[in-house]
Amino acid sequence: MDLDKFFYPRHIAIVGASSESLNFGGSSFLFKLKESNFPGKLYPINPKAKEVLGLKAYSGLSSLPEPPDMAMACVPAQSIPDLLKDCARRGTRHIHILTSGFKEINTPEGRRLESLVESISREKHLFVIGPNCMGPYCPAAGLTAWGAIPGLKGSIGIISQSGGNTQRLTEYLYFLGVGVEKAVSIGNATVLNSLDYLEYMWQDEKIDIIAMYLEGIDDGRRLLDLAREVCRTKPVILWKGGESGVGAATASSHTGSMAGEKWPWDAFFHQAGVTHVRSMDEWVDALLAFSCLPKPEGKGVFLIGGGGGNSVTNSDGCIHQGLDVPELSEKTMTLLKKTVPTVGSIAGNPLDDWQVFADPAYLGRILGLAYQDPSVGMVVVDRLIPRKAFHAFYDTDPTPRVIEIIHGLGPRKPTVFTVDSEGGDPDLAQKGAEMRARLCLAKIPAFPSLERAARALRHLYDYHRKHP
Amino acid sequence: MDLDKFFYPRHIAIVGASSESLNFGGSSFLFKLKESNFPGKLYPINPKAKEVLGLKAYSGLSSLPEPPDMAMACVPAQSIPDLLKDCARRGTRHIHILTSGFKEINTPEGRRLESLVESISREKHLFVIGPNCMGPYCPAAGLTAWGAIPGLKGSIGIISQSGGNTQRLTEYLYFLGVGVEKAVSIGNATVLNSLDYLEYMWQDEKIDIIAMYLEGIDDGRRLLDLAREVCRTKPVILWKGGESGVGAATASSHTGSMAGEKWPWDAFFHQAGVTHVRSMDEWVDALLAFSCLPKPEGKGVFLIGGGGGNSVTNSDGCIHQGLDVPELSEKTMTLLKKTVPTVGSIAGNPLDDWQVFADPAYLGRILGLAYQDPSVGMVVVDRLIPRKAFHAFYDTDPTPRVIEIIHGLGPRKPTVFTVDSEGGDPDLAQKGAEMRARLCLAKIPAFPSLERAARALRHLYDYHRKHP
Numbered sequence: 001m002d003l004d005k006f007f008y009p010r011h012i013a014i015v016g017a018s019s020e021s022l023n024f025g026g027s028s029f030l031f032k033l034k035e036s037n038f039p040g041k042l043y044p045i046n047p048k049a050k051e052v053l054g055l056k057a058y059s060g061l062s063s064l065p066e067p068p069d070m071a072m073a074c075v076p077a078q079s080i081p082d083l084l085k086d087c088a089r090r091g092t093r094h095i096h097i098l099t100s101g102f103k104e105i106n107t108p109e110g111r112r113l114e115s116l117v118e119s120i121s122r123e124k125h126l127f128v129i130g131p132n133c134m135g136p137y138c139p140a141a142g143l144t145a146w147g148a149i150p151g152l153k154g155s156i157g158i159i160s161q162s163g164g165n166t167q168r169l170t171e172y173l174y175f176l177g178v179g180v181e182k183a184v185s186i187g188n189a190t191v192l193n194s195l196d197y198l199e200y201m202w203q204d205e206k207i208d209i210i211a212m213y214l215e216g217i218d219d220g221r222r223l224l225d226l227a228r229e230v231c232r233t234k235p236v237i238l239w240k241g242g243e244s245g246v247g248a249a250t251a252s253s254h255t256g257s258m259a260g261e262k263w264p265w266d267a268f269f270h271q272a273g274v275t276h277v278r279s280m281d282e283w284v285d286a287l288l289a290f291s292c293l294p295k296p297e298g299k300g301v302f303l304i305g306g307g308g309g310n311s312v313t314n315s316d317g318c319i320h321q322g323l324d325v326p327e328l329s330e331k332t333m334t335l336l337k338k339t340v341p342t343v344g345s346i347a348g349n350p351l352d353d354w355q356v357f358a359d360p361a362y363l364g365r366i367l368g369l370a371y372q373d374p375s376v377g378m379v380v381v382d383r384l385i386p387r388k389a390f391h392a393f394y395d396t397d398p399t400p401r402v403i404e405i406i407h408g409l410g411p412r413k414p415t416v417f418t419v420d421s422e423g424g425d426p427d428l429a430q431k432g433a434e435m436r437a438r439l440c441l442a443k444i445p446a447f448p449s450l451e452r453a454a455r456a457l458r459h460l461y462d463y464h465r466k467h468p
Numbered sequence: 469m470d471l472d473k474f475f476y477p478r479h480i481a482i483v484g485a486s487s488e489s490l491n492f493g494g495s496s497f498l499f500k501l502k503e504s505n506f507p508g509k510l511y512p513i514n515p516k517a518k519e520v521l522g523l524k525a526y527s528g529l530s531s532l533p534e535p536p537d538m539a540m541a542c543v544p545a546q547s548i549p550d551l552l553k554d555c556a557r558r559g560t561r562h563i564h565i566l567t568s569g570f571k572e573i574n575t576p577e578g579r580r581l582e583s584l585v586e587s588i589s590r591e592k593h594l595f596v597i598g599p600n601c602m603g604p605y606c607p608a609a610g611l612t613a614w615g616a617i618p619g620l621k622g623s624i625g626i627i628s629q630s631g632g633n634t635q636r637l638t639e640y641l642y643f644l645g646v647g648v649e650k651a652v653s654i655g656n657a658t659v660l661n662s663l664d665y666l667e668y669m670w671q672d673e674k675i676d677i678i679a680m681y682l683e684g685i686d687d688g689r690r691l692l693d694l695a696r697e698v699c700r701t702k703p704v705i706l707w708k709g710g711e712s713g714v715g716a717a718t719a720s721s722h723t724g725s726m727a728g729e730k731w732p733w734d735a736f737f738h739q740a741g742v743t744h745v746r747s748m749d750e751w752v753d754a755l756l757a758f759s760c761l762p763k764p765e766g767k768g769v770f771l772i773g774g775g776g777g778n779s780v781t782n783s784d785g786c787i788h789q790g791l792d793v794p795e796l797s798e799k800t801m802t803l804l805k806k807t808v809p810t811v812g813s814i815a816g817n818p819l820d821d822w823q824v825f826a827d828p829a830y831l832g833r834i835l836g837l838a839y840q841d842p843s844v845g846m847v848v849v850d851r852l853i854p855r856k857a858f859h860a861f862y863d864t865d866p867t868p869r870v871i872e873i874i875h876g877l878g879p880r881k882p883t884v885f886t887v888d889s890e891g892g893d894p895d896l897a898q899k900g901a902e903m904r905a906r907l908c909l910a911k912i913p914a915f916p917s918l919e920r921a922a923r924a925l926r927h928l929y930d931y932h933r934k935h936p
Contacts, residue, residue, distance in 0.1 A: 101810075105811060161777065162776060164775035164776065164778055165777040165778070165781070172893075174892075175896075239781070241780040241781050242780050243788075244788065246784075246792075246793040247781065247784035250780045253776075253816070254779065254780055278784070279781070279918075281919070307632035307633075308630060308632065309629065309630020309631070309681065309683075311718050312709040312715050312718045312719045313709050313715065313748075315714040343569040343573060420636075422640075422916060423643055424752075424904060425639070425640075425643040425901065425905075426898045426902040427898070429898055429900070429901035430895070430897055433892060433893065433896075433897035433898075436892060437892050449747065450747075451746075
C-alpha cells in the first residue's frame, strides 16, 4: 500500500485554513509547517481569502496549479463527502481528515457522514487518514504540522489513536535524543486502519521500532498474526487505551472505537510478543531503552550506586520487576574488596560505594569488569545530584567524563543510569532533567527512578528472550 | 519514654568534629547546625584542636561547662564504648551514634562492639540512637544537622532505617510545603528500636502522620499490635526495605537487620491498617495526599481535563488502581451538556473540555457541582503546560487564579492536580515542578502523572475506609 505521499508529499493543500485567526487545525497546521520550513509547496484553500499567513490562497482544489500529493481536510464534517469527491476529481488520492463529528459523536448524522467517508473512499480508491485526528508527521520531510517542532529524525514509527498522546510522545522523544521517522495519528481509522499502518511501517526500512497507541481493534486475529510477524524483526511497543470498562466507554466517544475490553489482550501480548505498556512514562521509557541498548545476555542486574537504603530498595525494585540481582564473579569481587571502604559502604551487588560518583575512571574500571562478569546481564548506575542536604561529593559535574569513559569501553552490556529529581524543587527538576538528557543524547538511557529503569529493562529483556 | 532531648536539646556535644576538613559526620553536622542557626549551644569535642569552625573546642565531655542534653558521637567504632561511659559519668543520657562498623559489617569485632553498646547503655540507662545512622532532625528546634536545610516545620514524624532516604524525603517534602515535626534515622537500632520511636511519635501531639522506612524488625507481633493502635488516630505510611531476598541480604550489610522476608508482611499491612508503599515516589505522594486532603466519601473519581486519549487512559489508570470513574448526576450533566462543545470534546466523566485550562471560573463552577454530586468522592484535574507542540490555550498561567477559586469554594472533596512534565526537556521539567509546587504550597496536591495521583488517592481512600 503506497502511503509514502502522506509522509513525503511534494505539495499539500490545506483545506479550510482561516485567514482571520490561528485556529487549531487548518491555520495552525499551516503556521507550523511554515515554521518548520516545510520544503514542499503549501496551498491554503479558502474561498473567502486572497492570502493566508502570507501565502496565496485558492478557492478550491480545482484552481490549484497542480494536483497536490496530499490534502489536509479541516472543514466541517458535512463538507467532507464533497471534498473527497473533489480530491478524486483533481487526482489527489491521499487525504488526511482532521475534522471531528463522525461516528465518535454517536448521532445518526455522525454515523451517516462516517459511512459516506468510507463508501466514497472505497469507490474512488482514496487513501484516507482519519477522520478526527492529527494525521501524518515526518521530521525527515519537514512535515511537522504538529508534534515536536522541529522534529528529530530517527527510526521510530508511531501509530496512534490519540493525537494528544502522540504530540507529547514526539516531544518527549525529541529531548531524549530518540528520533522519529514517521508518526501517524489515525483517529476513527475509517478507511486506513491500524493494521494497514502496521503493515506499512513493517515494510519501511527506515523504521526499526514501532510504537502504538490503540483504542479500537476491528480484526483481532489479523492483528495477532501481523504483530507476531512484525515482532520477529521490529519490536512493537503498544499502549492499549480502553483496557478498563470505563476506558472502553470513553474510547467509544473519543474515536468511535469498540475497545474490545472483552478481547483477551493479555494472551495477545504474550502470543504476539508485543511489549505491553500502560502509561506515557512506560511508553517513553521502553522506546528509550529499545532504541539505545543492545540485547541483554541475561536478566541479572548489577546495581552500582551509593547509599545503604538505596541499595536495599533498588534490589527490591529489580526483583519486583522480575529481574535478578546476582552475586558477582570472584574476579569482580577481588577488585571491589580492594577498593571499597569496609565501613559505611558495601562491596558486592548492589555496590554501595560513593567513589563511583566522584571518580569516573573508577566507575569505568568497575563497568569494564562487569562487562566481563558472566552473571551480569545489565547494569544500572544510580547517580545523585549534588544538593544542599547532602555532603558534597564533587564540585563539577563529572557526567561528560563519565560519558567519555563509557563510550571508550567498547562493546558494552545494556547500561542505564537513574537520576532522581522528582522532589518538587524546580531547580533540582531542571538539573536532573539536564543530566538525564545529557546521558540520553549520548545514547546512555537515564531514567528518573529505579522503578522506571527496571521496568524498561524488563521489557527489553523480555523482547529479546522471545526473539533471540 | 522521654526522647524529647534528642529533638529539642539545649546543648549538643559533637564528639569527633574535625578542625581540618569538612568530613561527613562531626564537622559537617556542626557546619550545618551553624548554617541553620541552631539556637542552643554547640560544643565541638576534639582533643587536638582549640577551635572547630570558629567554635571553642573541648578535649572531652568532662571539660564542658555543663552536661550537654545530647551527644552526637562521630568517633571510630572502637572508641564508642568508652564514650558511652563518659556520657553516663557526665550525666548525658541522650546519645546519637553516627559511627558505622558494628554488626552491619558482620565481623567478630563489629558484633563485639555492638554488644558492648547495648550492654553499657542498658546498664547506665542511656538512650541511644544508632549506631550507624544520621540521628535526629527537628526543624522547629533548628536541629537540622542533615536533611532539608532550613527544614520546614509541620506535623509529619519520620522513623527511618536509611539516612539517605530520609534526607531525600525531608527535602522533597520541603518543596511540596509538607512540614516535618521530627525525623529520626535509626540505623542498627541497637538500644532504641523502631517500636520505641513509633510509640513515642504516637504520643506526640505535634505529629499527625507517621512515615516509616524499615529494614529489620525484631518483634513483629508487637509491631502489629502497636501499629494497629497508632493507625486508629494517625496514618502510618511504611516503606519496607528488604522485601525481596536480595534486598533482605543487602539490608543485613546495611543495618545488620534481619529483614524478615519470610514474615507475612502482606497480612501485616492488611491487619494493621498501615499504608504500604514501595518507592520514594510513592512515599512522598502518599504523605502529600494525607497531609492535605480530607476524608474521601467514596472511591468515585471525577476526571477533569482535555484530550481524548488522555481521558481514555486516565480512566484506565484509575480503574487499574482500584478506584471508580462513575457516571455523574443529572444536575452535573445538565451543566456540562450546555457548556461542552459537542465536537472534539466529551461531556461526562471523564470530562474532555479544553475550557477548563483557560477559564478558572468555569473550572470552579464544575468543581462546585462535583462537590455536590453524590457519585463523586474525589476529583483529579489534569493540567497541561503550554508547550511548543500544542496549540496555545492560554497566554498567562492561570494557576494563581485557579488556586484562589478553589480556596473560595469552601469545604471541598479531595481534589488533586496532575501536571505532567517528565519529558526530558529541562525547561519543561522546571516549569512543571514550579506549577506543581505552587499548587502543593496552596495545599492542593499536584502529581507528575495520573498513575501517581491515582495511587496516592487509593491509599487515602483505603486508610479512611479502614478507619472511619
